[in-house]
Amino acid sequence: MKAAIIGYGKMGREIEQILKERGHETALIIDTDNAAELDAAHLTETDVAIEFTTPQTAYDNIRTCLEAGTAVVSGTTGWTGRLPELQALCRERGGAMFYASNYCLGVNLLFRLNRELAAMIERLHATYDVRIKEIHHTQKKDAPSGTAITLAEGVIGNLTTKRTWVNYAPGIECAANRTEDPAAAAPEQLVISSVREGTVPGTHTVSYESEDDVLELRHTIKNRRTLALGAVVAAEFLCGRKGVFGMEDLMQ
Template sequence: MKIALIGYGKMGHEIEKIAIERGHTIVSIIDMGNIADFDSPAFKSADVAIEFSTPDTAVDNYRKCFAANVPVVAGTTGWLEHLDEMKKACSEDGKTFFYASNYSLGVNIFFAVNKYLAKIMNRYPDYDVRMEETHHIHKLDAPSGTAITLAEGIIENFDRKDRWNLEVEEKPTDISIHCMREGEVPGIHTVIYESEADVITIEHDSKNRKGLALGAVLAAEFTNGKKGFLGMKDMFNF
């Protein structure tokens, strides 16, 4: 498979390494210094583009991929106000777009456990729920896309909460998400249920970027040859 990389920071380098190990070819690498390469024959020859850039540049990158008719695996978070535009491009214009808030297999298992636990805890009104997340100091968005997905999974299954709120609970139906930015932490996400009697905690702690990079390459392999708006629920059956 021919892969284009958009964004060539630490994640881009890790994705490149794993993609080559899995027998794929990197035909184009686009970063801040060569945006014009979206129009190059090399980029247009890609079967899939894997994009990990910044919230400010991601949406324009996706539009350029659509213009070049290159399917997108989107790894950037912090731009979701434009998600309906991506879905419309798939449904009306025949484009291909794979989106996940986190590509790690372990995190997606954690998403499933989180939803299941919320269903159980919904029956026990003595417990309240809150969340914490920690990432490296370079991460621009807060809360993380992973934290938002976890919060949405709780809200779907926990009747006493109807929205998430950054840092505080303005009302009892809010889920507070406390965000920390420290050193080079790849990502720690914690869900905490607490009553007067005890505390129940589930946590996912990423050791490095390898899980994310492998998941992105697996998503690219899954996306190749498909059409439409895709996600982890299509690739994994949890």
């Protein structure tokens, strides 16, 4: 497989290493200093582009790949309100696109467990309040994490007592659906607390709490390698396919 890496930061560098280990070629590396080189001419030699940049740049980068007819894997978080637009463009052009808010296999198992647990609680009519807490390194700019949003959507889709989510993110500038007072959240609002500290790659905890007990699902990422490996496996999966894919497709 010949790959392009778009975004040569922490993830881009891990991805380069894993591509090498798995016998693939990195044909193109794009970062801010050569961003203008991301065009059809430079992509022509590549089977797939792997994009991990910023919430401000992901949309245009992915669009450029799709318009050039290059399959694209993206993991950039904090911009996905516009993801459906690109998925539609991908289908329209007969292209190939893979997006996941988290490429770690364990996190995707957590997504399934969380949805199933919410559905079980719904069937039992049990009274549990739900909260999510995510902790990431201080360089992570967006909040809540894409993973926390997927977990919240998993709860909201299966538990009728929760309808929306709000984000308690003290000290984090770019927070969506922000609340300054989590204690004042309405019962149907699921509170996601975001914390930025040290170099933590990512910890997510979903707490189901009744008057009498607490049930917690927690996942801790030990290093970024697991995320980069997932993205490369997704790129291998995408080569030769047409359509819009996510981790659920990879895990079948």
